[in-house]
Structures are given as C-alpha cells and as structure tokens.
Amino acid sequence: MADIIAFKGIRYDKAVAGDISKLVAPPYDVISPEYREALYDRSHHNVVRLDFAKPFPNDDETDNRYTRAKRCLDQWLGEGVLKVEEKPSLYVYNIDYTTPSGEAKGMSGFVCMLKLEDWANGVVLPHEGTLKGPKADRFELMKAAGASASQIFSLYSDPERTISRQLSTATKDAQPDISVKDDDGSHHRMWVVQDASAIEAVRAAMQGRKVFIADGHHRYETALAFRDYCKGMGMTTGEFEYVPMFLSNMDEDGLTVLPTHRLIKDAHGLSLEDILGKARQYFRIEEYPFTGNDEASKTAAFLNALVEKGGADHAFGFYFDHGSSFHLLTLKEMDPVIDTFRCSRSETYCRLDVTILHTLIIERVLGIDTEAVSNDQPVKFEKDGVKALERVASGEFAMCFLLNPTKVREVKDVALAGEIMPQKSTYFYPKLLTGLVIARIAQ
DSSP states (O other): OOOEEOBOOEEEOHHHHOOGGGTOBOOGGGOOHHHHHHHHHHOTTOTHHHHSOOOOTTOOSSSSHHHHHHHHHHHHHHHTSEEEOSSOBEEEEEEEEEOTTSOEEEEEEEEEEEEOOOGGGSSEEOOSOOOHHHHHHHHHHHHHHOEESSOEEEEEOOTTOHHHHHHHHHHTTOOOSEEEEOTTOOEEEEEEEOOHHHHHHHHHHHTTOOEEEEEOHHHHHHHHHHHHHHHHTTOOSSGGGEEEEEEEETTSSOOEEEOOEEEESOOTTOOHHHHHHHHTTTEEEEEEEOOTTTHHHHHHHHHHHHHHHHTTSOEEEEEETTOSEEEEEEEOOSHHHHHHHTTSSOHHHHTOHHHHIIIIIIIIITOOOHHHHHTTSSEEEESOHHHHHHHHHTTSSSEEEEOOOOOHHHHHHHHHTTOOOOTTOOEEESOOOBTSSBEESOO
16 A cells, blocks of 8 residues: 655755745646746745746757756755755645635645555556646656655545644644745645654554545656656666655545636537526526626625535536626436446546536537547636636636536545546645755656
8 A cells, every 4th residue: 555755855944045935836837927937036046946947949958947957956955055854754744724715724744755656556546637748847857857846735534633643743842844825825834754753653554545646647647657767777776666745634624625617618609598498408597697786796696606505416607608697507316417427437426516517518508529628629727716707708708617616525436436537627725835845756
C-alpha cells in the first residue's frame, strides 16, 4: 500500500531571501500571464522562476525556461537563498481560509515523498483524465531542474484521525517554521517534523491506506514518466522513484470542493422554448424572473435556491441568451441516466451531477457529443457562478449551466470503482502554495 518517506526539503532562508510572502506562488496552472509578470516583479527570488518561468522568443535547446529554472535553483542554493534541511523531515501544513460563500474553515495535512505506484496497482487512485500538453511541460521541467517546488494534492481515508493526532502531538506548542498569507487572504502555516519516532509512526499508519489524487493528475503521470525515463538512462534507484505529495484526511471537514460551471458558446438555432421543451422530459422547471432594478437580489436568491435544492435532489441552474429569467432544473428520476450506461458504470458515477448534466442536457437536449466536450470546443468552464451568468448576459456565451459541487465521498467512490469522472468535475479548494518546501527528484 502507500509507502511514504521523510526527505531533506529545500526551503527559503528568510534571513537571506526576505519576506516569504514575496517568494511563494499559487500552483502554476492557475497563474495567468499577467499574474506571472506580477510575481516576477514581486521578487527576484520568487519561486515562479523555478516552477513556471517565462519563455522568451529566442529560446533554444540550451537556453529556455527549463534551463533557466535549473540555473535559478543552483544559483539560489549557492547564494544561501535556499537551504537544504539537515535531517529528513515531514512537513505539517495547515491552511486557514474562507470559502467563496464566506465560511471560515481550516484544512490540515502533511508533505512527504510518496513511492510512485502505477495506476494498475490500485494504491494511488485517480478520478480525472489528463491532457498531453501539461504533462510535456512538467516533464521538461523535471528533466532540467531535477527538483519540484510544488506538491501533488492528495487525500487518504482515516476516520479515526490516527495520523492527524500523531502530527498534532509532534507539533504541540511549537511555533510554525513558516507562516504566510496568500493573495486571497488564506493563512498557510508549516511545521518541520524531524523526530524519528513521529515520522515512523506516520509512515506505519499510512502503509495500510490508499491515496486519492485530488489535484495534480498531470504531475503524477509526469512523475511516472520521469521515473521510467531515469530507469531507461540506467539509473536503478533514487529520488526519482518518489514524488512530493501533500496528504490530507478526507474524513475531516477541512476540504472544500467547488463546482465548475458550463458555458455554451452557440445555441445553434435553438430557442429558449426549444431547450426548455426538451428538458421537461427529464426535469421539473422553475422560473426566476428579474428586472434591471432587482437583478442582484434575484441572482442571489436563484443561486441560494440552487444550493438548497441540490441538498436533496439533482438540480441545475440555467440562463439563456442574456434574457430576463433564470431557470432551475430539477431531475425527475434517475432511470434515463442509468439506462444510458446500461450498467457499464457504477451507480455513483451515474448519480454525479456532472454525469446527469452531460448525459441529459448537453448531449440529448443540446445535441453536443461527448468527444466535442472533451476537446473543449463548444463547452467552456467557469468556477464563479456569478461570472458565468455575467458572461452570458454580456453576449460572450449563449447560455450557461450552473452545478452544485461534487462531494468528496463521490470522488472516493468513483476512484475505488476504477472510473474517471467527466472533465472538470471537481475544483478542490484551498490551493496549496508553491515554494514552501522544494524536493529533489534527481541529483
């Protein structure tokens, strides 16, 4: 089962590098070009220069963003900006944050190195598919730099909270070694645990468990490819057999899963009446009209109704062609979805809101096939429900469908069934900071 080890992490030396808040960054895949420029300007030692360096027009095989990342790493280690931990360590990592709905929460876990396991072994379990582009990018960075500044965000199941209690004991009364707020106001704290008995207790407790990847499927598959590359180069054992990972207990209440809403570019001649007429075969439909004077309050009431209805039913918000009404669609019965898959999928997969939306609405009502959706052509994605509505109101998109979030237990059940969810089924929150601790993956 899961085999984790402590490692000698590489961390910023605050006495040399300065304010840690100017040195860390969000995960590379949520950084826009404009934000990357801001991170470059924030500090000459910001980790974005390692993890998501800028390309330049004259880049070639010997001078490119990957080789520049390697040079930065070596230079910062030589200057003392970065220092290698003296002893193998686990890194307890807590985040206090506020959800987009305003709820204050706290998520806890720890950073370690996890022994890489092929998917077929059933130890590390995915729930999403991957694309070639991001994997090629991360592979070139791994090959050039031989280090990873970020961790894969993963979950394990521990209803008794055995591991959390062990880590709490190991950090009791200790001040965090790192304390920093990100640009969203979330408070990130990290403790370095070097006690050999505490590390072994956590390692032993993890050995009987499976690991569920929450965020980082591309990076995990890239780590597998890098492992095979290293072995193909004649290397037999080494750091390349492991991947840096953040592990959090899915049986605690600290994690938030946000929905990813669907935007449709073109109605292809369908009117509102056409769509609602077809949808009535499967859904009960409620209308939420609004005027220019009460649009804000009616929008809030509509979004609240979507959440409330989603507590017991499968419900979806719908807005069409910058009109003056929102619509709430509630599923009448599951049979049409289950019949579609003819028992080839698990019941949990069939009951996912994203499965129902794609099967009954996007495919049957709108006539958009699955292959087109997976190629990200007629369907785009938006994490903010209000922004999704605004993008339809502006005329940028013909319509949008709003979802409630996938549940953590659904992620677990689908992964255990060996299945992959539809694209963009989950958005795990909060995001880990890149640069709190860096791991060597090859010397």
